[in-house]
Amino acid sequence: MREALVHLLRGQGIRVLGSAGSAESGNQLVVRRRPDVAVIDIRLARESGVELSQRLLEQLPAIAILLYTGELIGAGAVASLLKAGARGIALKSGDASELVEAISCVAAGGTYVDSRLRSGSATADSSPTSGLSDREREIVRLVGSGLSNEAIAQALFLSPHTVRTHVRNALRKLGVSTRAQAVLALERAEGGFGRGQG
Numbered sequence: 001m002r003e004a005l006v007h008l009l010r011g012q013g014i015r016v017l018g019s020a021g022s023a024e025s026g027n028q029l030v031v032r033r034r035p036d037v038a039v040i041d042i043r044l045a046r047e048s049g050v051e052l053s054q055r056l057l058e059q060l061p062a063i064a065i066l067l068y069t070g071e072l073i074g075a076g077a078v079a080s081l082l083k084a085g086a087r088g089i090a091l092k093s094g095d096a097s098e099l100v101e102a103i104s105c106v107a108a109g110g111t112y113v114d115s116r117l118r119s120g121s122a123t124a125d126s127s128p129t130s131g132l133s134d135r136e137r138e139i140v141r142l143v144g145s146g147l148s149n150e151a152i153a154q155a156l157f158l159s160p161h162t163v164r165t166h167v168r169n170a171l172r173k174l175g176v177s178t179r180a181q182a183v184l185a186l187e188r189a190e191g192g193f194g195r196g197q198g
Helices: 002-011 023-033 049-059 075-083 096-107 115-120 134-144 149-156 160-174 179-190
Strands: 037-041 064-069 088-091
Touching: 002 096, 023 037, 023 049, 037 049, 037 096, 049 064, 064 096, 075 088, 088 096, 088 115, 096 160, 134 149, 134 160, 134 179, 149 160, 160 179
Parallel strands: 037 064, 064 088
Antiparallel strands: none
């Protein structure tokens, strides 16, 4: 499965620096190669992927951890994993494009939770906007001001692709399907932040 996953990701344009079959070898590989994102199976032979993630974050605080699981874990578990430092949780039942989206999202600084686990992505705050990162909130506000993705990218010195990733991530977290719905949800949560014309 590991070899198939590497082949799949490379076929999708993801640069894979290596793979490992155990927590110990995985830790050594990540510390040596220092990837932007580490995709870690939650269930490993001798150590849980969560424990490995915590060890890696102690050694490499800036690394983005994407946990990979075949289980539909509950809300409490999702919240705990995110609080422990994971940037995202992807399901093995998802297709290749979903995994690539998850990797791209956490690499860009966002938080990814598979839509099938969305009910588990809530933090201690019950507000539907509580899971948004500061950058996602900023971008949704700019969308509400009438700016295009390209204009937002220029204003924030980001690439248009990164802006699109943040927008998609915000839509998923808010449980909406359009930019306008995302803006409305954030306005309601924040008491209105003022939209521009257009």
